[in-house]
Structures are given as C-alpha cells and as structure tokens.
Amino acid sequence: MSTATLPSYEDATTRYEVVIGLETHVELGTRTKMFCGCSTVFGAEPNTQVCPVCLGLPGSLPVANGAAIEATIRIGLALNCGIAKWCRFARKNYFYPDMPKNFQTSQYDEPLCEDGYVDVDVDGETVRIPIERVHLEEDTGKSLHVGGTGRIQGSSESLVDYNRAGIPLVEIVTRPIVGAGAMAPEVARAYVTELREIVRSLGVSDVRMEQGSLRCDVNTSLNLPGAEWGTRTETKNVNSLRSVERAARSEIPRQASLLDAGERIVQETRHFHEDTGDTTPGRSKETATDYRYFPEPDLAPMAPDPQWVADLKAALPELPRQRRKRLQAQWGLSDHDMASVLNADAVDLIEATIAAGASSESARKWWMGELSRHANDQDLDLAQVPITPAQVAQLQGLIDAGTLNDKLARQVIEGVLAGEGDPEKVANARGLAVVSDTGALTKAVDDAIAANPDVADKVRGGKVAAAGALVGAVMKATKGQADAKTVRELIVQKLS
C-alpha cells in the first residue's frame, strides 16, 4: 500500500480522466421465482419458500418464468435496447454457500437486451449513458452469521436462508462512462436515480435500495489524459443513491495516490462503508474464464416473437423523464422549482392533488410548504405525512370559497394530521371559519380603535399604512378568523 498522502478530489480529477461503469441488479416483483413456482414474498420464515428446483436437488428441472422474461424485455425497451431474436441462459459456475446449485443460472454472451442508452439530466445538462446489456438471472440465498457483529469474521456459526435463492434478478450494465471528469460521481448517481425511476414506472420491481431489491456496483478507473483506460475497481455494498456518489468520490483520490506513487491498481472488488464513506478491499476479481460459463442445457432458448416485442414497446408507459418535462411545462415551473419538487418526492402528490380539483399553484404551495416542513420535523417522507391529496384539494376548496384563510387553513391541517378527519370536518369541529360578516366585525374594529388611539390618529391624519397595526389587533382578537381585507376596509371607512 502506498504511504503517499491523498491528493484532493479536485487535484485528482484535474490530472486524471475518470471512467465509471455501473452494474445494477434489480429484483423483479414477480409472484413466483425464476425457475420454479415458489413464492417470492419478502420476510417469510427462513427456508419456507423453497423446493427441489431452487434448492438445486439432483434430478430437478427448471422452467423459465414468462412474466420475468416479459419484465426484462420491457426494461430493455425502456432503456432503448435492441431485443435478442434468439438467446440462451448460461451457467456461471462458482461455489458460494448461499447458492445451492453451485452455479448461477444467468446469461453470458447472449443477453436478452443489448445496446441501449438512457438520458439523464445533471446540472441542467443532458448526459447520455450508454447501456451495454440487460440480462436475466437468479438471485442467491442469504447467509446469516451468528454471534459477533453479523459479519463472518468473529461469528460462531453461519446459517443459510434459501428463500431468496432463485428470485428473478435483472442485471443492467452500462458501458464505461467517459468524459464526465469531476462530475462523474454525480453522473453515476443521476443514472441510478433515473434507472430506478424508469423501472418503478414499469411496475416490475419496488426498487428499494435499502431492502436490496435494487443493488449497485460502481466500477471506477483513472487514466492520464490521452492514455488507455486504467484498471478498474468494483465497489460493492452501495446501499443508497447518495452512496453511489460517495463511493466514486472516495475511490478517485485513492487511485490517484497509488498512480502518483507509480503503483498499479489491482482489479478487485471493494466494500463501501456507509459510516466512514470510504472503501476497503474485498476479493481480487475473477475473470470470465474462472466461471466456466456454458449454455444452460436444461432450459430452452428464448426467441421472443417480434410482434409481441413490438406490442410491449407500444404499451410502455410514459417514461419518467418525459413525464417530468411535461409536468414542468404544465405547471409552469422553472428548472430550479421543478428540482425542488423532485427532491421532495412531491411530483405524484401534486399531480394527484390537481386531479382532485386544486390548481397547480395551490397544490405545490401546500406540499412544498407546510407539509414538507411537517415531513422534515417528523422525519417522514412526504408521502408518509398523514394527509391525502384529496384532503389537500378539499382544504384549498375551502380557501377558494372564502370559508378559510391561509392562517385558518394551517390550523385545519394540524387537525387533519392529528387524525381528526377531513378538512371540512376539522373546520366545523374546531369552529374555524373566516368571519366576514360586517356586523360581527364592527365591534372588534371599534375595540381595536379604542385600544390604540395613537395609531387611529395617524390613520385619521392620512397615514393609511398605519392601519396595519389595527388590522393585526382585530385579527388577534378574532383568533385569525376575520377576513383581513374586510377588516382593513372597515377601519379605513371608520377613520376617514
């Protein structure tokens, strides 16, 4: 290991070109496993969702899951790939305790989908990420290391749960992404974010990184300008979008310091650590020949009917980027405002609120204002805030009808969030309604004038702006239920 000091990120990315490649695994949400009829439901008792096929017992024969093949083709189409006319599964041979067959049924040089791209927006620029292939394989089981820290080192024994073994897994591999320079980690993150959105929009996976249904390996290498690509390392264990960026960010200066010292980069897997934000070495990387790939003899080749593929393509939903651009235009938002809406994960909520009858301005105002603040305070996702888009639309309806003002509306929201029911019910139960009938307001205005003779004199003397203090006093006295505009009119009328 080099003892050289780490160059700064900026220095490293000035002197070296950065190349990044991403391998992403998506666990499909099919009802049954890839090659047998076992359930895929998450969280069952260990080893209750297994059979001779997914346990790899001798004599058992796999049958491919048509729904998984269809989902993979749809992902490929959404990523602008060509779909193979004919392709096969392949055996990838290696031993791992959580892989009962001692080989993984995967695809090798004949993937279902090949040669696509996905456009992502980074800092207002469009970057086209080249997709090398999308293939279908199966997941492994899960090892559980008992005693110690949960890692294999220092544990007293290890248990294996095969429930996950054989769940369909789609692997999406980018070609090396070049030319992003110091922005490479952000580009990588933007790509995985976009990919997650695309797969989610297809409804084929719940793509939850924290639950492992979307997993990402980040390959990174550096080279001197104009030189050949360097040797890559492959960072595993990257469990959040933020970590995709951090993993690349920490790997770049590390490799730069080794290259500066004239050392070679070893092709290896590395583990990312959420707590420290850096990586430590894993295993030195196998090459394809180590796996002794060969075509899977127990499964028929796949030859998707071109008409069926064309139908699947025609039936793809509107893709997220296209939808975002459409909504941004419809809602009349600047790039900056749209970015905040996306950041807050508020697009669907605002859209549903508009569908329930609110204007786009008011829908955005509530979700991005009051309700985002509540989500932050309570450490919730915006979608977890206990109010529905229909309720927000109803609230805005009460404002538009003059029944509530913004201040009262915020009290109504409090009630809805406290589980007191729909806005209308909360407003009635809490007696919240704008008082705009002049008779009731006249007394409050008279009281305010009597209590603030100096201010009243100023207004009489022509300083109409001073009336604000009297309006404030009336609003306070009526607990915010007065209509401010009517109050001001009354005051000016009385003092002129």
Ligand code: ADP
């Ligand atoms: P493996 O399964 O052995 O990791 P894959 O072909 O599945 O191989 O994935 C390799 C990934 O590494 C791809 O995303 C590819 O774009 C990327 N990659 C290849 N060469 C480099 C390089 N020199 N620097 C960075 N990434 C690279």
Ligand code: MG
């Ligand atoms: Mg790979």
Ligand code: ZN
């Ligand atoms: Zn099974």
